[in-house]
Amino acid sequence: MEQNYRSILVPVDGSKNAEKALEKAIEIAKRNNSSLEILNVIDTKQFTNNFGGIISISGDVVYSTFETVKQYLEKLxxxxxxxxxxxxxxHARFGSPRVVIAKDFVDDYPIDLIVLGKTGMSTVSRIFVGSVTDGVIRTASCDVLVVG
Structure with a gap:
């Protein structure tokens, strides 16, 4: 039995793997006459400096990052x-990429397929923190397609 998808989410981050996933998601969306939701998650951990337990976030850096992401998404x-x-x-959202992709965004939109690229993290990073892709596969409430 063939699955028909009505709404497809594809998270992008500018990487080659994300570009491959986007191309695959477009193909699937065309075949299924689906809507395509393109998402970039801005990981808030990248804005923090921890000095003696004090966390500092620079508003200028956050704003600049958001503007860069917005331009990237509009070009796509x-x-x-x-x-x-x-x-x-x-769409651009702030937060943990795993949580936003697998839970928050899917809760807000009727997503029935997530198409994402395989991890680009090093082996050592995957051992200690895991990849976003692994986290999405384990926790998403809809189908997930990983494009290699």
């Missing part, structure tokens, strides 16, 4: 629209 959307696929939206 523009490229997809030029290729003739019109049912696409872009």
């Amino acid at each position: 959307k523009e490229r997809i629209l030029k290729d003739g696929f019109n049912n696409v939206e872009v």
Whole structure:
């Protein structure tokens, strides 16, 4: 039995693996006449400095990062629209990528497929913190397709 997907989420981060996942998600969305939700999660851990238990977040750095992400997402959307696929939206969220992708975003939108790239982290990093992809596979409440 073939699965039909109505709403597809593809998280992107500018990596080659994310680009491959985006291309695959576009193919699936076209075949299924689905909506495509493109998401970039800005990991808030990257903005913190911990000095003696005091956490500091620079507003200028956060704003600059958000503006860069917004421009990146708008360029992706523009490229997809030029290729003739019109049912696409872009989103930027702050938080833990694993949680936002697998839980928060799926709770807010009727996502029935997540298409994401395989991890780009080193083996050592995966051992200690795990990959976003592994976390999404384990916790998502919908189908997940990992593109290699």
